[in-house]
Amino acid sequence: MTDHPSDLLPVSASALAADPRLGSAVREFGRTYGYDYFDDAAVGRMLAEHEASLRRSARGGMVWAASLGGTAGLAWLLWAVLGRPGNLALAVAPPAVLLALSVAAFVRVHRDSRRKLRHPFLEGYRHVLAAALAHGAPVAFVPAWLTGRGGGEAEAAPLPPYTAPPGGPAPVRRPRSATGAGTAAPLPTKPAAVAEYERIAERGGWHDEAGWILIGAGAAGVGYAAVEDVPAAFAAVLLVGLGIWTWVAGYRLGRRQKELEKEARRYVDQLNRAQSAGAVVPELSPPLRKIVDSRL
Incomplete structure (x- = not known):
């Protein structure tokens, strides 16, 4: 892991293993999704890779092209309408197509980001964080990108509700350590x-x-x-x-x-x-x- 603030893990393996019930739940999530969530180095590396992938989607060339195309299409459409052309349908057709392509590009970027958020590793890690919070483990933070939280409060992939495994004891919330x-x-x-x-x-x-x-x-x-x-x-x-x-x-x-x-x-x-x-x-x-x- 590199020395960068973003490399700070939301919760460490030692915190997950401190409560036997939480540790058992995390191991079960690991078996379900096929990842070892007790390996801090691997978890940090995977989180960094997925974060970078989502960042490329949100700021990639398609977003820039769609933004420029949409702006140009809207300006072109206004110019065509205000120019009072003889054949209105023929005049607005090209900018309308450009606007439609821009919207389609934005929709594709949005769907691609949603798909990336549903990667099995991230799905499992959201369950891990939900379990840690339910057990009162010290979770430093929940990454905004992990839950798909943008400028507002709506989350595209919120932490799932946590319930104890069948036959197991319910989690008991403990005060989070601050020292x-x-x-x-x-x-x-x-x-x-x-x-x-x-x-x-x-x-x-x-x-x-x-x-x-x-x-x-x-x-x-x-x-x-x-x-x-x-x-x-x-x-x-x-x-x-x-x-x-x-x-x-x-x-x-x-x-x-x-x-x-x-x-x-x-x-x-x-x-x-x-x-x-x-x-x-x-x-x-x-x-x-x-x-x-x-x-x-």
Whole structure:
């Protein structure tokens, strides 16, 4: 495994084997799907290969061609219609065909991605993660790409519901370990910079828009005051000042987030090395999960 944040496993073999009932369920999934989910090196390699394959599908040449074709087809169609041709059907036929081909290409990419998500190894691993969560094992994260989660919350391949094997005891959820105590290797201490990153990573995103809106509104007010000779409207200059302050605050926050993100990535690298040495990594916070999922 390479030293990259994405190489951090959602759950390690030591965590799976810590509970005999969970270990038995994982071995059963391994027999069903034909993979050894206790082999951390092999699991990490397979996850990386499937992630890369899905990334190629999502960003490959067909997607670019379909995007360009759809844009060109739509522009062509609008030009043909607005040009008021004598034979409308003949004029719109070529761009309509181009749009249809673009849609067909997008559908093919979508189906290809769905097919890849249904690979037996990934199907089995989703069952493994579902079992680990049901037993309260420390699952660091569930990869967004593994469940087909895009920009929204809908998942194309969610984790399946887990039920105990017939005749076996029901899983008992245990508190997830947050320290890694009792493992072969200790977890690294979380730096204060990483804790700060987790605290402020979700902030921002609105400063630029709000700043420019305030500046624009203030400038419009000052212009109105000058043109219409309404001295009171010059008070709109305060909006300009507020907009500049908002924009600067957002810029500083963004710069600070980027500085702290470097420390957060180093920390995830340390967790990766600790896991490779046998430590059990606890559930990651949402900002750290985004770092792990940032490649796709």
